[in-house]
Amino acid sequence: MGLLVNDLSVHGQFADLGSFAEAIERLMVIRQISLRFGRTLHCHRSLAHARVTATMTMPQAIQALAFEKRRAFMLWLTQHGPFWEDSRKHGPDDWIECNGSIVTDSAVGEAAWCCLNGIKQSLVSLTPSSWEFSPVPVDWVSNTGDKKSTGVVNHWTPAAIEAALQAEPAPLISWSQLDALAIARCTRLTFAADAFAPLNGLPFVSGAAQRLLFVLETLNRFKSCFDVAGQRTPEGHEIYHDFFTGKKEEGGRGALFSDSSDEEKSKFRSEMTFQHPADNTMSLFCSWHGKVQTPQLRVHFSWPIRADEPVYVVYVGPKITKQ
Incomplete structure (x- = not known):
């Protein structure tokens, strides 16, 4: 707090x-x-x-x-x-x-x-x-x-x-503590073994760690918002509206989660391609990401999010597409 x-x-x-x-x-x-x-x-x-x-x-x-x-x-x-x-x-x-x-x-x-x-x-x-x-x-x-x-x-x-x-719980004091807490709390997400590795060596910022935890917890909550038929629930529609939509000019900062631009997908395709967490013979292209602005950190994950498929979190670290 x-x-x-x-x-x-x-x-x-x-x-x-x-x-x-x-x-x-x-x-x-x-x-x-x-x-x-x-x-x-x-x-x-x-x-x-x-x-x-x-x-x-x-x-x-x-x-x-x-x-x-x-x-x-x-x-x-x-x-x-x-x-x-x-x-x-x-x-x-x-x-x-x-x-x-x-x-x-x-x-x-x-x-x-x-x-x-x-x-x-x-x-x-x-x-x-x-x-x-x-x-x-x-x-x-x-x-x-x-x-x-x-x-x-x-x-x-x-x-x-x-x-x-x-x-209040004790404040987060390290990236490794964030790693452990996020995995413990976000049980509906599947984390790559090295998902948090890009944070190693970065100066720890408590506010940014708290924001990353919120990004992951929101993604975890969204994964639970499907009914028995596999359709998004009303809570899921609300989360999608609040955090996955919105242009920068409408709110000043854009949506919490968004896809990369076509230009970024072309220029940084290899950087946004990760080894599949469940099959090391396959790769995942993960251009969708959650955002932290200060400093510029990103959470890259698999998309689309469906009821019957895992959500793979493959990268937590500095903005990949930073020019």
């Missing part, structure tokens, strides 16, 4: 510097709790310039803190981070709203986009504020008017964040 400071929860609401100082103290305690559980609390650099009271901005109000606390807080906001905008997932043209207000470019928008795309993110809001509720209802709206909704978990007290982190 990732944690993002809700920048919208600093909106000039503090009645005095005393209540502001108490809120910052709680936030720093939450940050320490997060670190204790192996998590990092991400902020946005703009928070260092937010309006704190009706008349004071963050640089002015921060003077109410004791020197060491002021220094630690500002180093976090201005230098150390980590800053979620450095690995931002949602685009500036994404239409994301919460209770009728646009939240694109905010932590709320980022957390919602991640939750909708298989990356578990939660918010940490300051208190007192107008954001003391959970989950936070957020809608992503496409250019064609299609809407996807999610509820982002929101925390504002140290006790709540500690309880949530205690209930």
Whole structure:
């Protein structure tokens, strides 16, 4: 679970510097709790310039803190981070709203986009504020008017964040751990023995590992969506619509799963041809793939997906068709 400071929860609401100082103290305690559980609390650099009271901005109000606390807080906001905008997932043209207000470019928008795309993110809001509720209802709206909704978990007290982190499984820390977990969970998929080998040597990125797991779990769920006659179920049609269709201009990033272009199939045919996992005398051409954007990773698998045929996952690694 990732944690993002809700920048919208600093909106000039503090009645005095005393209540502001108490809120910052709680936030720093939450940050320490997060670190204790192996998590990092991400902020946005703009928070260092937010309006704190009706008349004071963050640089002015921060003077109410004791020197060491002021220094630690500002180093976090201005230098150390980590800053979620450095690995931002949602685009500036994404239409994301919460209770009728646009939240694109905010932590709320980022957390919602991640939750909708298989990356578990939660918010940490300051208190007192107008954001003391959970989950936070957020809608992503496409250019064609299609809407996807999610509820982002929101925390504002140290006790709540500690309880949530205690209930969370330990974060993924390596590609080999992802390999083992994916195979254990995705029992409807047939993995090539060396499917995860292309990840070896790449710097481990926790968010990318979580996204890859979501891609594989979605593919695994899709494989189960057939009735006794071998026809796709209503859930299968929904998964296909949500994750296998959609053009880039309609949502900014395209479908989670797609086929390679004709040009890519021609240019990279040998790279997308793999030894058959069940018969080493045969090969499989696997141009269909699931996507992770940051960094650019791909999951190549056999297609089409049918009720009575295995789904072979043959490649998990860097984008093959990268020019």
